[in-house]
């Protein structure tokens with residue numbers, strides 16, 4: 001089993017391809033509204049080193065938080081037998097028979113039927129599958145299947161809803177292949193060139209190029225073709241009926257996704273993550289969101305003289321500012337705000353959940369002159385949007401202009417964004433990821449569970465919880481210490 005401690009995950013996200021795959025641990029498949037619809041399968045073919053994997057990573061990154069998995073045809077390479085291994089220079093890895101297409105078909109069929117699958121892990125250096133190592137791939141809305149020969153077998157093609165052929169010049173591909181195979185696949189330059197002339201190029205002409213005719217989209221220049229990739233992403237979104245909420249509501253700002261940010265999200269969403277790591281990575285993400293939120297405040301130009309005697313034309317921070325946290329999860333964001341804005345005043349609002357959906361405002365303590373300030377409203381999770389609406393209405397009643405409110409959160413459900421943005425089109429929402437939706441219990445999915453419980457350590461069912469006060473200590477502290 002592969003180690004999945006936080007450091008390993010963060011290291012892996014620094015460079016790894018974005019596969020959406022899990023190693024072989026048993027994870028429950030998340031259930032969300034609409035999870036039963038048939039997945040949309042995209043095939044991506046093209047010659048070696050044309051940029052297939054790169055293009056898939058770009059598509060996944062642009063689709064952002066939608067449910068997408070990548071399956072590589074490489075995973076289905078057959079392991080070499082000892083006699084083939086002894087003469088590996090004579091083995092044709094570019095012939096269709098080099099792959100176990102029956103196994104690939106079985107996996108793709110299962111994914112299409114919304115069943116999770118175990119996919120082999122292949123080692124290009126050893127020309128073998130890694131024994132006992134599988135990656136679990138959960139069924140998803142979008143399945144991307146990429147590889148040199150994914151259009152070769154008619155049965156595989158028929159499972160695809162959209163076919164893309166990455167068309168990159170042969171000389172560019174050869175140059176990239178030499179570089180990649182010597183750096184990443186343990187080959188030497190002569191070996192790569194020999195293999196290319198003997199097997200790779202002829203197989204391209206005989207088996208790969210003839211499949212270009214099956215493509216719905218021919219993508220010249222691979223990952224450099226930003227316009228075409230953007231069009232493909234828009235098309236997938238349209239097919240899925242998933243609209244980019246940032247385009248519908250220009251007041252929604254999602255911080256730029258990077259592998260570091262995805263890595264932090266992976267950790268805080270993982271139910272196995274310890275409280276200590278949860279707090280550490282949640283704090284890192286919160287800090288980024290707060291910094292981003294501050295970037296939306298108005299500024300005035302300011303010129304200063306630098307130690308070299310030159311003029312630097314800069315800006316001055318907005319001074320009329322305060323924070324308001326929605327108790328109790330929102331309190332987890334206060335430290336980050338204090339660390340960024342020295343001496344900032346922070347108010348609190350407590351909203352009580354009544355049943356599943358109803359909300360009632362039961363406590364407020366707001367900074368003086370709040371009507372004259374810009375307000376950073378803080379709550380890590382935007383779910384139904386009902387608490388947010390209560391809090392925002394209170395701020396507006398207190399005289400804060402709607403356009404002076406910036407609502408900061410870690411994850412937002414589309415339902416919450418619709419509710420808040422329709423009602424308050426002038427405020428801004430700054431978030432780090434938009435999730436799939438709400439489940440039947442109005443919880444965000446995939447989500448990260450009860451943020452407050454995980455952050456403040458009150459999700460432990462241990463013996464000390466038996467004596468829990470009616471209002472938890474942290475909450476009491478909040479009420480008495482505004």
Ligand SMILES: Nc1ncnc2c1ncn2[C@@H]1O[C@H](COP(=O)(O)OP(=O)(O)O)[C@@H](O)[C@H]1O
Nearest residue numbers: 047048049050051052053054176180222223224
């Ligand atoms: N547009 C590009 N510009 C520069 N290098 C690229 C580009 N696209 C891919 N590469 C590099 O070329 C190599 C092959 O790309 P990859 O996406 O792995 O191709 P494929 O999956 O088609 O074999 C990789 O090392 C990758 O980093």
Ligand SMILES: Nc1ccn([C@@H]2O[C@H](COP(=O)(O)O)[C@@H](O)[C@H]2O)c(=O)n1
Nearest residue numbers: 047048049077093094124127147148200
């Ligand atoms: N043991 C192996 C297996 C495959 N190859 C080469 O990989 C190419 C396919 O991967 P791309 O990422 O380039 O699409 C294919 O051209 C095989 O020649 C290998 O060298 N060794």
Ligand SMILES: [Mg+2]
Nearest residue numbers: 049052053054
């Ligand atoms: Mg590849």
